Amino acid sequence: MMPIGDVRETDRLPLLREKTATIASVGSAFPDDSYSQDEVGALLGLHHPAVRKLLAAPHIRKRHLYLPPADPRTGRVPDESPAALRAKFSDGALQIGSRAVDRALHGAGLSTADVDHLVCVTSTGFLVPGLSSLFARELGFGRRLVRADVVGMGCNAGLNGLNPLVQWVANHPGRVALLVCCEINSAMYVVDDTPRTGVVNSLFGDGAAAAVLTGPGVYAAGAGTGGPRPVVLDFESWCIPEQWAAMRFDFDDAAGKWSFYIDPAIPSVIGGNVREPVTRLLRRHGMGLADVRHWVLHTGGGAVIDAVRDGLGLDEHDVRHSRSVLRDYGNISSGSFLVSLERLLAEGSAAEGDRGVLVTMGPGAQIETALVEWSA
CATH class of the missing domain: 3.40.47.10 (Thiolase/Chalcone synthase)
Structure with missing residues (x-):
């Protein structure tokens, strides 16, 4: 048996640059409202000593979140129902997802009409039809758009979505693909004062990012940095x-x-x-x-x-x-x-x-x- 980590000489692959995909542009977007870690702790009522220690750690200074207005009597955000959280996910995903798509396409000098294949990635909401259909309806993609949704795979899933798009672009010269990762993590918050939920509520933020993939001869610098x-x-x-x-x-x-x-x-x-x-x-x-x-x-x-x-x-x-x-x-x-x-x-x-x-x-x-x- 071949030892783990070893690669046979016959397993080595040439770098097939002529038949692959270029990440032509990347764009990101976030909710307008941002909060310091102290503000999040106060709004969510996080007082457990272990959670307060996490919030005080220096690796995160702020997060952009979709949070409802605080109750003026308590200073805390109200508990959101499952229906409200689902609406938060779909509304927030459309808002920041649209912005990320626009920025990525603008950076590549392209528009939604140029996109042939769309893959949307999320683990923070469930829609049928999925995010790809929502974006197709709202953002002006063509009727022949190939689309897919990668749902529930978690933080690694951006590369899980990128992999098939790279193969598709390599096999469809002259075509354009778009990856959209859109996460409304605040739609998955359970608000209590336990360390389990405190870890999540002290770490995750809301955000979206999109990447344009093209083959040779398609990418133009457009408004990007070149x-x-x-x-x-x-x-x-x-x-x-x-x-x-x-x-x-x-x-x-x-x-x-x-x-x-x-x-x-x-x-x-x-x-x-x-x-x-x-x-x-x-x-x-x-x-x-x-x-x-x-x-x-x-x-x-x-x-x-x-x-x-x-x-x-x-x-x-x-x-x-x-x-x-x-x-x-x-x-x-x-x-x-x-x-x-x-x-x-x-x-x-x-x-x-x-x-x-x-x-x-x-x-x-x-x-x-x-x-x-x-x-x-």
């Missing part, structure tokens, strides 16, 4: 099934809502496993960690970023954008890595031929990775 863009070369997944219960939704009978659970051991689970898929991904193309110049990591939390950094032997410069996105928005689940990528693209530090690795992680437990190379 310069080389990341070409997606390959993916590698790593499932940790023995940790299937470490991140999950349970139904809270007392609250009548879904409640998210995060095992405190998650940072060590991710940190102890992340090197495996990254190493396999790189070895398949004759590369090592030293060949990667840019890292785009999911902003799972301060301890998660630390664990991934240490597991891969990175330095603080490598995780700067993951840190800053977590600081400014909290964990916005599936779209977090796209916001970090958006900041890397805006920075303009990537040069022709640079290699990068994207890493997301979430329930399953699952780690997803992608290899990219910057090309004009």
